Amino acid sequence: MIGSYVSFMIIAALMMMGIDTGWLLVAAGFVGAIVIASAYGWSIERVAYRPVRNSKRLIALISAIGMSIFLQNYVSLTEGSRDVALPSLFNGQWVVGHSENFSASITTMQAVIGLLPSSPCWR
Structure with missing residues (x-):
């Protein structure tokens, strides 16, 4: 989810700057999504999953569900809950x-x- 939003924002920003080469937009979106999603994954693992690694399975499941709800609400608050359309590449x-x-x-x-x-x- 985070990767798709980052990719969308990178592609939209590049299109506003006048870059309209389809393969370049897609490549920049992929690279940006990979970097940001990796950073999110690393930090989520440090905060939510590593502390409960040796505990019961139910605690790890609750931690994962809580992190999922947190990320959904974070994106909803920062980006808004409206639909956003991307122009055709x-x-x-x-x-x-x-x-x-x-x-x-x-x-x-x-x-x-x-x-x-x-x-x-x-x-």
Whole structure:
């Protein structure tokens, strides 16, 4: 959850600065999300999980649920509970072949449908 918000804020900030290259926005969002989410994970482990590591399972579960509720409320207070939309990174179509006699284009939806079966989640 934190990583997605950080990624959104980085992409939105870069788009406001005039950077509109899709792959650069996605890469910057990934790197920023990884760094910030890792810092959050490290600090949460130090504060909430390490003190209850050798205690009963129920205490660790309660600690995890409490941290989840804390993080949700933290993001709700800092970012607001409204829906936020991100402009599309990839607009329109890609022209694959263009000549006098032949022209082909692929829309974003066609590319996603074509690439989904090669994803590890679909195996």
